[in-house]
Amino acid sequence: MSEVLRKAREYEEKHRKEPPAEIRPKFHFTAPVGWLNDPNGFSWYQDRYHLFYQYHPYGTKWGSVHWGHAVSSDLIQWEHVPAAMAPGDDYDRDGCFSGSAITMKDGSHLLMYTGFVYDESDPKHRGIQTQNIAIGDGSNYRKCTSNPVLSVDDIPGGGDPYDFRDPKVWMDHDGILNAVIASGEEMSGARIIVFRSNDGVHWKYSHVLLENRYRFGRMWECPDYFPLDDAEVILVNAMDMEETSPEFHSGNNGLYFLGRTDPDSKRFLESSVHTLDHGMDFYAGQTMLAPDGRRILIGWMQNPGTASEHETVHSYFGQMSIPRELHIEKGRLLQMPIRELESYRTCAVEHRNVTLCSEKKKLDGVSGRILDMELIIRCRDSKRPFNHFEMRFAQHGDRFAALTFSPVSRSLRVSRPFSPETSMKLNERETVLPKWDGMLQIRMILDEGSAELFLNGGETVFSMTLETDPKADNITFVSDGDLILDVKTYKLDSTLR
Ligand code: FRU
Numbered sequence: 001m002s003e004v005l006r007k008a009r010e011y012e013e014k015h016r017k018e019p020p021a022e023i024r025p026k027f028h029f030t031a032p033v034g035w036l037n038d039p040n041g042f043s044w045y046q047d048r049y050h051l052f053y054q055y056h057p058y059g060t061k062w063g064s065v066h067w068g069h070a071v072s073s074d075l076i077q078w079e080h081v082p083a084a085m086a087p088g089d090d091y092d093r094d095g096c097f098s099g100s101a102i103t104m105k106d107g108s109h110l111l112m113y114t115g116f117v118y119d120e121s122d123p124k125h126r127g128i129q130t131q132n133i134a135i136g137d138g139s140n141y142r143k144c145t146s147n148p149v150l151s152v153d154d155i156p157g158g159g160d161p162y163d164f165r166d167p168k169v170w171m172d173h174d175g176i177l178n179a180v181i182a183s184g185e186e187m188s189g190a191r192i193i194v195f196r197s198n199d200g201v202h203w204k205y206s207h208v209l210l211e212n213r214y215r216f217g218r219m220w221e222c223p224d225y226f227p228l229d230d231a232e233v234i235l236v237n238a239m240d241m242e243e244t245s246p247e248f249h250s251g252n253n254g255l256y257f258l259g260r261t262d263p264d265s266k267r268f269l270e271s272s273v274h275t276l277d278h279g280m281d282f283y284a285g286q287t288m289l290a291p292d293g294r295r296i297l298i299g300w301m302q303n304p305g306t307a308s309e310h311e312t313v314h315s316y317f318g319q320m321s322i323p324r325e326l327h328i329e330k331g332r333l334l335q336m337p338i339r340e341l342e343s344y345r346t347c348a349v350e351h352r353n354v355t356l357c358s359e360k361k362k363l364d365g366v367s368g369r370i371l372d373m374e375l376i377i378r379c380r381d382s383k384r385p386f387n388h389f390e391m392r393f394a395q396h397g398d399r400f401a402a403l404t405f406s407p408v409s410r411s412l413r414v415s416r417p418f419s420p421e422t423s424m425k426l427n428e429r430e431t432v433l434p435k436w437d438g439m440l441q442i443r444m445i446l447d448e449g450s451a452e453l454f455l456n457g458g459e460t461v462f463s464m465t466l467e468t469d470p471k472a473d474n475i476t477f478v479s480d481g482d483l484i485l486d487v488k489t490y491k492l493d494s495t496l497r
Contacts, residue, residue: 041084119162248275416464
């Protein structure tokens with residue numbers, strides 16, 4: 001084990017109880033200490049789920065990224081285990097960037113990741129990016145002696161050595177390994193390229209799967225590719241997007257493409273592209289295939305554009321989203337919280353057919369900050385339609401976060417106007433609901449530091465962090481016309497399993 005890794009393991013062991021579990025999010029993964037960004041190596045290996053992540057143990061700002069490591073039997077309760085990788089070799093001296101994991105035929109666990117080394121001669125202070133391998137047993141990983149397995153010389157024509165990163169690996173039915181890698185290129189801005197290998201160590205460039213052509217942002221990061229239901233999906237994270245419609249927001253955003261790979265040209269034939277999560281805080285999502293066949297997505301619940309501007313409150317910073325089950329229906333990707341979360345539900349409260357007539361209403365027992373809520377709103381009387389519905393949550397007096405909906409424009413907005421984030425971050429996001437036929441279904445997961453809203457079966461999703469006082473736990477419904485509510489809430493109790 002390298003000295004850098006040994007030091008990181010000692011450091012995290014010493015500090016992992018500060019702050020204690022009581023004041024961390026209960027259902028959202030956080031690092032033992034220090035900074036966390038992208039999920040990496042999300043996989044099922046030796047009867048446990050493994051989650052690795054971009055990790056800087058020594059500070060709450062990004063820097064010198066390691067791979068942190070945790071394991072779980074249900075994707076909800078994670079156990080921190082010692083960090084898996086640290087930077088420091090010639091090819092990853094300044095960071096072990098994002099990547100993925102796969103079980104090899106010989107039973108070993110292979111990690112493929114991007115090595116990052118600052119280029120001292122570059123006036124823009126960028127870093128050379130190469131692809132590397134580490135092989136392990138679920139606890140300890142050894143970097144491959146032939147690293148880098150893909151160097152800048154392997155990038156196909158026009159590729160930028162400073163933008164070549166984040167391999168996501170999968171195995172074909174014939175046992176061949178494939179990796180999609182994000183590559184910056186002058187003509188197209190960003191492209192997703194595929195490399196193939198028989199043994200995980202020797203890789204060869206195969207083809208371009210998808211090109212940006214400057215439609216969505218500048219560079220793409222953290223790609224993923226997988227078949228799902230009867231289509232194929234590509235996830236990308238687009239940097240520096242411009243707002244082109246209510247569906248595509250400015251800044252850095254996760255996108256999903258649905259389509260099919262043309263067997264002759266091997267190009268991905270897109271049928272549609274949409275924003276993955278419309279909230280302020282969801283990036284670098286990575287999926288895994290669970291042993292029962294579910295495709296599960298987890299993301300870094302943060303906005304990369306503003307993540308480094310936070311004030312240091314605790315000795316850790318950053319959290320993951322709730323893992324989500326994915327499906328495709330009617331040309332849309334549906335995302336819903338994994339069903340394992342339901343085992344932590346307790347204290348059900350239900351209200352059916354509640355009428356809301358131009359008023360603000362609180363409902364008995366409907367409050368909390370660690371909560372799973374199912375809500376359906378329906379039009380009541382077409383003669384007195386509502387133009388504005390609002391659900392306020394994480395509320396204390398006149399301070400709250402909210403979801404608002406205007407049926408006429410189908411516009412949906414989440415906001416956290418009175419959260420301490422206000423001074424420095426994006427605090428509002430709006431999108432348009434694909435369709436409105438008089439009924440809106442909402443599932444909301446609240447944890448002390450976040451809210452995730454899944455609308456209409458997960459067709460539209462919003463994730464955001466909340467830094468308001470965890471005691472701000474009121475929920476209020478507001479409307480300017482008539483509507484009917486069905487509400488069911490459960491407290492979520494992390495001691496239940
Ligand atoms: C995305 C990202 C990746 C990179 C990693 C570095 O958030 O920029 O492209 O591998 O973070 O921490």
